Amino acid sequence: MxxxxxxxxxxxxxxxxxxxxxxxxxxxxxxxxxxxxxxxxxxxxxxxxxxxxxxxxxxxxxxxxxxxxxxxxxxxxxxxxxxxxxxxxxxxxxxxxxxxxxxxxxxxxxxxxxxxxxxxxxxxxxxxxxxxxxxxxxxxxxxxxxxxxxxxxxxxxxxxxxxxxVEFMLAGLPQMQGPELDATVTVPLVLVLTGPGAVTATVLPPEGPAGHLTVLPGSHGLTRIRTTAVDFIAWSTKRKSWRDFCRISGAADAATPFLDCLNII
Known part of the structure; x- marks a missing residue:
């Protein structure tokens, strides 16, 4: 509940x-x-x-x-x-x-x-x-x-x-954009959200050609995207640019397409 x-x-x-x-x-x-x-x-x-x-x-x-x-x-x-x-x-x-x-x-x-x-x-x-x-x-x-x-x-x-x-946003992330967003996730991407509402979750690539990305609690990968949870609300809804608020460690070239595409409504 x-x-x-x-x-x-x-x-x-x-x-x-x-x-x-x-x-x-x-x-x-x-x-x-x-x-x-x-x-x-x-x-x-x-x-x-x-x-x-x-x-x-x-x-x-x-x-x-x-x-x-x-x-x-x-x-x-x-x-x-x-x-x-x-x-x-x-x-x-x-x-x-x-x-x-x-x-x-x-x-x-x-x-x-x-x-x-x-x-x-x-x-x-x-x-x-x-x-x-x-x-x-x-x-x-x-x-x-x-x-x-x-x-x-x-x-x-x-x-x-x-x-x-943020709980709703993470529940909606795999659903709102479908194949458009699925195609951008090629390795596990760990979202590390800090400050008020802090949580860590991992966006996993689709499994198989007809699969969809999934979001799991916790850290399950080497590429990490660090930002505050409040800033996440702003940039993931395209109100601001993620580039001003995110620090990426690991495979930045793998995280960038996902971050460019993400648009939570």
Whole structure:
């Protein structure tokens, strides 16, 4: 179970909720660090995710297959809304989203597979970690300075906030890009994530021509990629360049294609 993911999602939501009353109308319109989205659009995205958790839509074959474009579609649907309408949707549905994700921790349903279109399949209990990742990442890297435009401060990242986000990211890493990323892993690559949320995991090459890469806990190779867990959230989502944050030991030429390709959504 991932009650830690639920606690992290609640705390990041609390931090976002505390900031909202201080944001002026002009500040909502500022470009965020998420390309193409204003600050209000980032909140619209989080509100849309919360809404769809509570009221799952019927699948539509015309929707974009690429997950990022799907998110753009949902944000675009809300571009005509007032700031108050966007804020209200998030404020109304985020607590309901967390209540559903709390119920997902129950043993009877926790291990059920859930397909997230464009992102892969996850045990139901990990849905809370996805929310923990989304809110942490968008709040700290897209909305707030220094990367984003809003000059508000939140507490320093902690193990409790970062580790659940990284847990989802490592679960998603083998699934989100498929053969594109598989082809870049030719030797075991050890990710050594330090600081808050510290963890070590190894990305293993696919086995056989139809195989896919896998991620195992611990160190199982000679090529090591060292970075902080917080920086991992930034560069593995393409918000920053991995070259500014990673130290590679071992076969750097084997790690570089993987690092260039990796894009966790």
């Amino acid at each position: 991932t009650y830690a993911g639920l606690a992290a999602a609640r705390e990041s939501n609390r931090q976002l909720a505390e900031i909202i009353p201080s944001v002026s109308g002009d500040q909502w319109e500022l470009p965020s660090a998420c390309a193409g989205w204003r600050v209000i659009d980032v909140l619209a995205h989080l509100g849309a995710l919360a809404y769809e958790t509570v009221r799952p839509p019927e699948p539509d074959p015309t929707w974009p297959k690429i997950r990022e474009r799907y998110h753009d579609m949902r944000v675009n649907e809300r571009r005509g809304w007032s700031h108050a309408e966007v804020i209200t949707e998030w404020q109304d549905y985020a607590p309901k989203q967390l209540a559903i994700q709390e119920a997902c921790q129950e043993a009877a349903v926790a291990s059920e597979p859930v397909v997230v279109p464009g992102l892969g399949t996850y045990p139901r209990h990990l849905m809370a970690n996805i929310t923990a990742f989304n809110v942490f990442c968008h709040l700290r890297f897209d909305i707030l300075a220094p990367e984003g435009p809003l000059p508000f401060a939140v507490s320093e990242p902690t193990d409790e906030l970062v580790a659940p986000a």
